[in-house]
Amino acid sequence: MKKIIVLLSITAAFLLQACEKKGPGDNYDFSNSLPPYVEISDKAQLKVVEGTNAVVQVRLKTAVQEPVTVNYNVTGTFSTSGTVTIPRDALTANVTIAVPANSSGNATFKITEATKGSTKLTIGAKGVNSNEVRSLLITKNLISFTNATLAINETVSEQIIKVPITIASPLKAQTTLSYTVTPKAGNAANSLTVLSANPLIIAAGEKTAFIEIKVNDNSTVNVDNIYEVKLTGASAPAGSEASIDADKATYTITVSDDLKKVDFVNTTAVDVTVAENKNFEVKLSGRSATTVTVPFTISGGNVGTDYILRTAGTLTFSPGSTSTNINLDIPVGYGINKTLKITLGAVSGNAETSLGTANELLINLK
Secondary structure (H helix, E strand, C coil): CHHHHHHHHHHHHHHHHHHHCCCCCCCCCCCCCCEEEEEEEECEEEEECCEEEEEEEECCCHHHHHCCEEEEEEEEEECCCEEEEECCCCCEEEEEEEECCCCCCCEEEEEEEEEEEEEECCECCCCCCCEEEEEEEECCCCCCCCCCCCEECCCCCCEEEEEEEEEEECCCCCEEEEEEEEEEEECCCCEECCCCCCEEEEEECCCCCEEEEEEECCCCCCCEEEHHHEEEEEEECCCCEEECCCCEEEEEEECCCCCCEECCCCCCCCCCCCCCCCCCEEEEEEEEECCCEEEEECCCCEEEEEECCEEEEEEECCCCCCEEEEEEEECCCCCCEEEEEEEEECCCCCCCCCCCCCEEEEEECC
């Protein structure tokens, strides 16, 4: 029994000595660990419109059990300072900075001090000299055209277009916007009518507007009519001004002629049995704002015997119409094995309309 007790004592002593030895994972050194510090969450340049709010987030790298007060200032094109509190157990807080009107340019946001109770915290991971700053680019509240160009066809007698305007930030006050609408040099045809007031009155709070213009079909053939709509000035009460974006102040409208053609629907010869009444359709490729007339002739047979014409010798397309017919009766006992040819003549009534290539139709009488 004594031997067993001695053996256990020796084993326990050996194990105790082994526990006192340092293993490879025991060499931890906390001498370089950082205490809680405050920094700016995002240091990329912040672009903000004058007269609006800039929001900068500050954060703690480690949550603490007390509120943290962060002091800051803004210098540059305008100056201000203040404090924000990061709540207990929170990591972030937002600083909301009112950017004055007429303050476009560059400014800098900087954390100047951070305290937890009476204890000053480190600013930035590298300490108080880490320069925790964020650049602010203050821009004017710019008014511009949403797009730069519009191309349309004179497809109907008139059509209404709305030229869209974008405002960078909601207007702080009612704003008067002046503009011009003019043909480009060398363009004599005028087919635009401005419907909106000029100057345009835009209410406070708006971020969009439009200029309404009516495009009229002038029914003449000419080179594309090109017009420029240009924003020329904006005015509002002091402190609420908005400016014209010079790079996006011109809107170009190209109005193309709606060239139309008159053709037979059938482009190949048609077989017709005697004792039939037959329509031969003629199409206008697009609607016309004016009446279009097309004369026609028939050759290869005798009127009254080989065929009876049920349509006057001139086709008429009323405004907006795109289809009409030539109607023939083919009597029994006449014209068998003859070939009639219907030929369309010169178009009148709309200078943008002319004959197409399918302007003749052969009719084989069977």
